[in-house]
Amino acid sequence: xxxxxxxxxxxxxxxxxGKAMTEDRDRQAGGRPRLALQGISKRYPxxxxxxxxDLEVLPGELHALLGENGAGKxxxxxxxxxxxxxxxxxxxxxxxxxxxxxPAFARRLGIGMVFQHFTxxxxxxxxxxxxxxxxxxxEMRALxxxxxxxxxxxxxxxxxxxTVHDLSVGERQRVEIVRCLMQAPRxxxxxxxxxxxxxxxxxxxxxxxxxxxxxxxSVLYISHKLDEVRSLCERATVLRGGxxxxxxxxxxxxxxxxxxxxxxxxxxxxxxxLPHAPGPEALVVSGLRLASADPFGSDLSDIRLSLRExxxxxxxxxxxxxxxxLLLALAGERLAPAPADVxxxxxxxxxxxxxxxxxxxxxFVPEDKLGRGAVSEMSMAENTLLTAYLGGLxxxxxxxxxxxxxxxxxxxxxFNVAAGGVDSPAGSLSGGNLQKFxxxxxxxxxxxxxxxxxxxxxxxxxxxxxxxxxxVALRDAGxxxxxxxxxxxxxxxxxxxxxxxxxxxxxxxxxxxxxxxEEIGLLMGGLSDEEHAGGRHDAA
Amino acid sequence: MxxxxxxxxxxxxxxxxxxxxxxxxxLALFCGGLLFASLGYDPLVAFHAFFIxxxxxxxxxxxxxxxxxxxxxxxLGLAVGFRCNVxxxxxxxxxxxxxxxxxxxxxxxxxxxxxxxxxxxILAGAxxxxxxxxxxAFLRTRFNTSEILTSLMLSYVALLVLxxxxxxxxxxxxxxxxxxxxxxxxxxxxxxxxxxxRVNLSCALPLAVLPAVWVLLERSFIGFQIKVVGLAPxxxxxxxxKEAHLVWLSLLLGGAFAGIAGVDEVAGPIGxxxxxxxxGYGFAAIIVAFLGRLHPLGILVASLLMALVYLxxxxxxxxxxxxxxxxxxxxxxxxxxxxxxxIFVRYRLSFGPGAAAARLP
Numbered sequence: 001x002x003x004x005x006x007x008x009x010x011x012x013x014x015x016x017x018g019k020a021m022t023e024d025r026d027r028q029a030g031g032r033p034r035l036a037l038q039g040i041s042k043r044y045p046x047x048x049x050x051x052x053x054d055l056e057v058l059p060g061e062l063h064a065l066l067g068e069n070g071a072g073k074x075x076x077x078x079x080x081x082x083x084x085x086x087x088x089x090x091x092x093x094x095x096x097x098x099x100x101x102x103p104a105f106a107r108r109l110g111i112g113m114v115f116q117h118f119t120x121x122x123x124x125x126x127x128x129x130x131x132x133x134x135x136x137x138x139e140m141r142a143l144x145x146x147x148x149x150x151x152x153x154x155x156x157x158x159x160x161x162x163t164v165h166d167l168s169v170g171e172r173q174r175v176e177i178v179r180c181l182m183q184a185p186r187x188x189x190x191x192x193x194x195x196x197x198x199x200x201x202x203x204x205x206x207x208x209x210x211x212x213x214x215x216x217x218s219v220l221y222i223s224h225k226l227d228e229v230r231s232l233c234e235r236a237t238v239l240r241g242g243x244x245x246x247x248x249x250x251x252x253x254x255x256x257x258x259x260x261x262x263x264x265x266x267x268x269x270x271x272x273x274l275p276h277a278p279g280p281e282a283l284v285v286s287g288l289r290l291a292s293a294d295p296f297g298s299d300l301s302d303i304r305l306s307l308r309e310x311x312x313x314x315x316x317x318x319x320x321x322x323x324x325x326l327l328l329a330l331a332g333e334r335l336a337p338a339p340a341d342v343x344x345x346x347x348x349x350x351x352x353x354x355x356x357x358x359x360x361x362x363x364f365v366p367e368d369k370l371g372r373g374a375v376s377e378m379s380m381a382e383n384t385l386l387t388a389y390l391g392g393l394x395x396x397x398x399x400x401x402x403x404x405x406x407x408x409x410x411x412x413x414x415f416n417v418a419a420g421g422v423d424s425p426a427g428s429l430s431g432g433n434l435q436k437f438x439x440x441x442x443x444x445x446x447x448x449x450x451x452x453x454x455x456x457x458x459x460x461x462x463x464x465x466x467x468x469x470x471x472v473a474l475r476d477a478g479x480x481x482x483x484x485x486x487x488x489x490x491x492x493x494x495x496x497x498x499x500x501x502x503x504x505x506x507x508x509x510x511x512x513x514x515x516x517x518e519e520i521g522l523l524m525g526g527l528s529d530e531e532h533a534g535g536r537h538d539a540a
Numbered sequence: 541m542x543x544x545x546x547x548x549x550x551x552x553x554x555x556x557x558x559x560x561x562x563x564x565x566x567l568a569l570f571c572g573g574l575l576f577a578s579l580g581y582d583p584l585v586a587f588h589a590f591f592i593x594x595x596x597x598x599x600x601x602x603x604x605x606x607x608x609x610x611x612x613x614x615x616l617g618l619a620v621g622f623r624c625n626v627x628x629x630x631x632x633x634x635x636x637x638x639x640x641x642x643x644x645x646x647x648x649x650x651x652x653x654x655x656x657x658x659x660x661x662i663l664a665g666a667x668x669x670x671x672x673x674x675x676x677a678f679l680r681t682r683f684n685t686s687e688i689l690t691s692l693m694l695s696y697v698a699l700l701v702l703x704x705x706x707x708x709x710x711x712x713x714x715x716x717x718x719x720x721x722x723x724x725x726x727x728x729x730x731x732x733x734x735x736x737x738r739v740n741l742s743c744a745l746p747l748a749v750l751p752a753v754w755v756l757l758e759r760s761f762i763g764f765q766i767k768v769v770g771l772a773p774x775x776x777x778x779x780x781x782k783e784a785h786l787v788w789l790s791l792l793l794g795g796a797f798a799g800i801a802g803v804d805e806v807a808g809p810i811g812x813x814x815x816x817x818x819x820g821y822g823f824a825a826i827i828v829a830f831l832g833r834l835h836p837l838g839i840l841v842a843s844l845l846m847a848l849v850y851l852x853x854x855x856x857x858x859x860x861x862x863x864x865x866x867x868x869x870x871x872x873x874x875x876x877x878x879x880x881x882x883i884f885v886r887y888r889l890s891f892g893p894g895a896a897a898a899r900l901p
């Protein structure tokens with residue numbers, strides 16, 4: 001999240017692509033960009049994802065592609081990698097016009113891409129995965145040697161014979177990167193690579209990327225994390241609403257000015273929550289152990305947490321460390337072994353399902369919005385029934401459609417959900433609007449305890465702030481709020497205390513004022529409290 | 541590569557969804573015409589014999605009602621299950637078990653002449669069908685067994701049970717060794733409603749059930765839960781709807797309706813237990829349910845059409861000497877074209893490299 005912006009003047013292309021930069025470019029590249037896009041457009045049935053986009057990436061350049069969710073970044077890189085075909089426009093590869101028809105063709109040109117969501121087979125080894133992913137893998141033993149050599153060259157520790165499901169998320173990303181590097185790419189596309197990394201892992205990744213760039217490989221780095229881009233990249237192209245809104249040197253910008261280019265208006269941060277005197281315990285988990293239903297999931301071991309009324313407790317962690325299992329156990333979709341393992345407002349609810357817990361004042365914003373938080377084929381009005389059915393929407397077993405529609409209308413108004421109307425199917429909403437709808441639906445039930453998984457995932461800055469303000473307001477009204485997120489900035493911004501989940505264990509919670517993102521990052525990386533000297537504990 | 545591909549449409553048009561059964565019926569008719577022509581019959585004559593002649597008399601209309609009623613009843617029950625992702629393929633078996641239970645009651649009380657006998661038979665039939673549907677329900681909710689397989693296989697078990705009974709313990713001693721039970725007494729038969737037809741009181745049953753099913757599916761909270769389980773099981777779990785309860789409910793309801801339809805058949809036009817009491821009503825009801833878009837009113841229309849297909853098959857057998865299997869061919873074509881049309885409601889055919897979102901690396 002961006003802090004308040006200083007009052008600088010507006011940005012336009014002429015200012016950003018000034019004379020100094022042009023000279024710089026000429027010196028580096030001899031005037032010929034490695035990749036140039038001219039007037040690339042792509043229309044989807046419901047939106048214009050890319051609108052005449054121009055982009056130049058020079059050899060050996062760390063080039064950032066900035067933009068909010070929905071700005072068209074993903075579409076653009078899919079076009080570059082040949083996954084999607086542009087409707088209009090031309091791509092030039094090292095000066096020659098090319099039609100990138102498929103990812104295989106892109107790889108032959110020398111374009112490699114590391115996707116945000118990994119495309120690895122969990123039950124195969126690193127070498128087997130790499131053999132599957134490259135076009136001509138050759139003999140297995142030679143390949144393993146090649147993997148080892150490539151990894152060593154870039155200072156990446158990687159054992160070709162380990163099975164992928166034993167690897168951490170950071171290690172899996174390394175597999176993806178090495179897979180690309182083995183084909184000696186001349187342009188490496190990284191799609192939000194740090195979303196799943198701890199701060200320490202991210203630093204290691206940056207070192208690798210800098211080394212690559214120094215050796216002449218261009219890197220197109222997609223992100224909306226402004227600090228990262230400022231410290232890593234030499235040039236940035238900012239997208240907004242499918243168009244290029246600015247080009248600049250991110251090192252010469254402030255986080256605030258970059259945010260303004262992305263959002264197009266002044267960004268006002270949520271008021272930093274005041275320290276608050278927390279009330280009695282609202283949600284207590286004492287020594288919960290639960291085996292994961294997913295063979296590659298994390299078993300919960302001895303989870304202890306205490307959430308008080310009037311506070312926001314954040315749970316940080318790298319994805320796949322037991323968050324999903326913990327959320328299911330708290331919501332009641334997985335039952336605890338004993339009733340007293342989970343206490344809600346003083347009452348043992350460990351053996352109660354979601355409906356029973358909801359009736360006792362719990363509300364829940366799930367991680368997956370479509371298919372879990374909402375049924376895509378059903379209208380927004382019908383989707384209010386999913387969790388708000390206790391609030392007078394059902395009488396004598398029959399649905400009161402009038403009330404459901406009124407509630408859907410109220411959610412849309414209060415939370416600025418842009419939709420066709422309360423009768424339009426939830427699946428027709430954009431990700432951000434659906435997110436606002438679900439959060440709004442849960443908040444309007446005035447819960448005494450709210451559990452929110454990734455509450456601002458997929459939202460633009462403004463909508464994210466709205467939701468943060470609502471969460472803080474709910475806390476100030478005396479409710480207890482638990483936020484599970486992978487975004488440390490978000491947690492530090494709204495939480496009173498933060499705990500870290502790693503390998504199915506939950507650390508003691510720390511007061512936000514008394515910890516740092518480095519400390520949380522170390523815990524996320526799996527360093528336990530005992531190993532981590534100097535960790536401040538408080539009763540949890 | 542210029543091979544044709546199916547590409548998902550951005551948004552399926554609701555109009556196309558409701559038009560597709562009509563298009564499917566038209567395509568089935570067209571191909572039926574080709575079939576008749578290739579067999580050497582004038583398609584128009586054959587169509588007349590197939591679709592017009594059966595309904596050109598009061599008796600014929602009564603036969604349509606008589607055939608549509610078990611189809612309607614079975615399909616209404618199945619539609620509840622299909623909305624809930626419960627693929628009950630075993631209505632035929634539940635139909636048979638209902639007939640055995642209800643018919644058995646008629647045989648146990650050969651001299652029962654009270655007004656209670658018919659309602660008791662209907663109840664027994666419902667319980668028979670429910671008991672048979674309870675097996676797949678238990679296996680699915682307890683062991684996660686596919687109800688498609690269990691309910692289908694149990695259909696054949698039910699047919700064998702019936703076969704055993706009419707060949708063995710329940711065989712009519714005065715029946716010249718034919719595999720059939722005694723004829724039911726009058727008190728165990730549905731009274732005829734209209735003279736000159738075989739339309740009996742049982743035909744009114746599905747019409748009474750239909751509004752109830754409509755309320756259940758379209759207006760009740762249970763129906764909403766059923767739909768959520770069918771469309772997004774994860775959302776149902778999130779909302780706290782108990783999927784196992786809904787699976788039980790929809791299978792038991794389907795079983796009860798099919799069982800009642802079985803009683804209607806044996807206590808109606810047949811009047812006794814025979815080794816074969818159903819010309820595949822339980823299976824045809826699956827087609828009826830989908831042809832009617834799982835909506836009660838649509839199912840009503842589809843059941844009338846399917847009844848006509850049954851009668852048309854008999855009619856062309858009598859007047860043109862075509863085999864009865866023609867009716868089965870028509871049923872098959874209807875389902876085939878319906879599924880085909882539904883594919884094109886959601887996808888479109890495209891050639892060459894298009895938006896290749898479906899071809900991720």
